[in-house]
Amino acid sequence: MSLKKIIAGTAAAVIACGALALPATAATFTYTDTSATLSTNSASASNAKTPVQIKSIAFSKVSSNKIKLVWSDAKDAQIKLYSLQRYNESAGSWQTLVTKTSDGIAGNKKYVYTDTLSSSSPQQYRYRVCVNVSNTNKYEAVNGVSRFASNIKVCLDPGHFQSKNGGTYGYSEAKAMLSVANNLQTYLKAGGIDVYMTRTNDNITLGGYTNQDDGNQLNARGHAARSNNCDVFISLHTNANSENANGCDTIHQPSTLNKTVVFVNKTAYNQSSGVVVNMANRMGYNITAKNKELGIPTCSWLSARPTMYRLPSYGTDEFDVYNETLRKKGKIVFRTLTSGEDYYAVLRAAASDGVPGILIEHSFHTVPAYCKAFMNDPDVAKHYALSDARSIGGAYGFKVLKSI
Ligand SMILES: [Zn+2]
Numbered sequence: 001m002s003l004k005k006i007i008a009g010t011a012a013a014v015i016a017c018g019a020l021a022l023p024a025t026a027a028t029f030t031y032t033d034t035s036a037t038l039s040t041n042s043a044s045a046s047n048a049k050t051p052v053q054i055k056s057i058a059f060s061k062v063s064s065n066k067i068k069l070v071w072s073d074a075k076d077a078q079i080k081l082y083s084l085q086r087y088n089e090s091a092g093s094w095q096t097l098v099t100k101t102s103d104g105i106a107g108n109k110k111y112v113y114t115d116t117l118s119s120s121s122p123q124q125y126r127y128r129v130c131v132n133v134s135n136t137n138k139y140e141a142v143n144g145v146s147r148f149a150s151n152i153k154v155c156l157d158p159g160h161f162q163s164k165n166g167g168t169y170g171y172s173e174a175k176a177m178l179s180v181a182n183n184l185q186t187y188l189k190a191g192g193i194d195v196y197m198t199r200t201n202d203n204i205t206l207g208g209y210t211n212q213d214d215g216n217q218l219n220a221r222g223h224a225a226r227s228n229n230c231d232v233f234i235s236l237h238t239n240a241n242s243e244n245a246n247g248c249d250t251i252h253q254p255s256t257l258n259k260t261v262v263f264v265n266k267t268a269y270n271q272s273s274g275v276v277v278n279m280a281n282r283m284g285y286n287i288t289a290k291n292k293e294l295g296i297p298t299c300s301w302l303s304a305r306p307t308m309y310r311l312p313s314y315g316t317d318e319f320d321v322y323n324e325t326l327r328k329k330g331k332i333v334f335r336t337l338t339s340g341e342d343y344y345a346v347l348r349a350a351a352s353d354g355v356p357g358i359l360i361e362h363s364f365h366t367v368p369a370y371c372k373a374f375m376n377d378p379d380v381a382k383h384y385a386l387s388d389a390r391s392i393g394g395a396y397g398f399k400v401l402k403s404i
Pocket of ligand 1: 238
């Protein structure tokens with residue numbers, strides 16, 4: 001199914017483009033079919049106008065209150081004027097932000113506009129570009145396809161690199177989390193959330209380091225959030241039932257236990273708005289529920305009631321990580337060193353830049369049933385990504401994807 005169809009809110013009725021309003025026949029217009037079997041009415045076919053529509057707009061976060069919109073000039077020869085519009089939810093109408101005049105020459109520029117918002121609070125909008133055609137006898141303007149954009153940007157950190165942290169059935173944490181991250185990026189962008197990824201393939205080069213698991217590379221991952229103007233840092237992982245696996249002491253858990261664990265860093269913990277703690281809660285809750293839905297074994301208590309509990313009720317001491325036992329219900333942990341700094345290097349680096357961060361252990365790759373489920377069904381990566389996307393967007397109150 002296309003992304004366009006699965007975003008809540010995109011099914012809104014077509015709204016005319018103000019001064020660029022379409023003729024009444026536009027709603028029933030269909031693209032010209034050149035197949036011989038449909039060319040029975042040659043007179044009609046020869047009179048058909050070519051539809052002209054802007055189908056895509058790229059966006060990026062410029063600053064906390066500025067969103068950059070960019071679209072192609074590929075149809076300049078058919079277009080006289082462009083109108084970039086933003087949907088006003090309270091007014092229930094599209095409003096023109098800017099008009100741009102076509103030079104009639106395709107391929108010599110991009111159209112760019114930076115939308116300045118009235119505040120820096122998280123905001124999600126729908127944008128579209130409508131047009132006036134250059135020759136109304138030959139072309140017919142069609143409302144542009146709308147897309148979401150916002151002033152929020154997320155740093156995704158697919159944990160590890162290459163084929164690190166193998167499980168059974170050919171599973172690798174590094175490869176699996178890259179797959180989740182790539183899907184997550186797609187879903188977030190569809191919801192208008194900008195994304196920076198610390199790696200986009202099996203290898204990672206960051207801060208002058210390539211494919212290293214040491215502190216330098218881990219710090220570089222965490223620092224990438226601030227240097228790329230991101231609002232939150234999110235590190236994606238699966239866990240292991242062995243001592244100090246990923247710095248996480250799990251020796252007291254039965255090897256069959258599969259459990260989602262979410263950590264937040266000091267900045268998130270102290271964030272007055274609570275947005276990122278709320279996000280972490282959602283991520284833990286939704287992935288736990290998704291594991292259950294997918295038939296991936298979980299702790300019996302969680303299966304019965306996948307409820308997340310808010311900080312600060314649970315551990316802040318590295319020797320008493322409450323979520324590592326079956327006795328406690330907490331699934332979000334603010335885990336620190338005795339110095340009071342964040343335990344995980346990536347979260348510590350993000351916090352040192354004042355960026356709230358999350359590290360999520362979606363499942364345990366030491367549980368064969370999990371590895372089997374993930375490797376046998378490519379949709380598991382998409383389900384995880386959609387679950388995380390809904391958690392992230394939901395924390396900001398944004399419209400998000402409904403399903404895959
Ligand atoms: Zn990991």
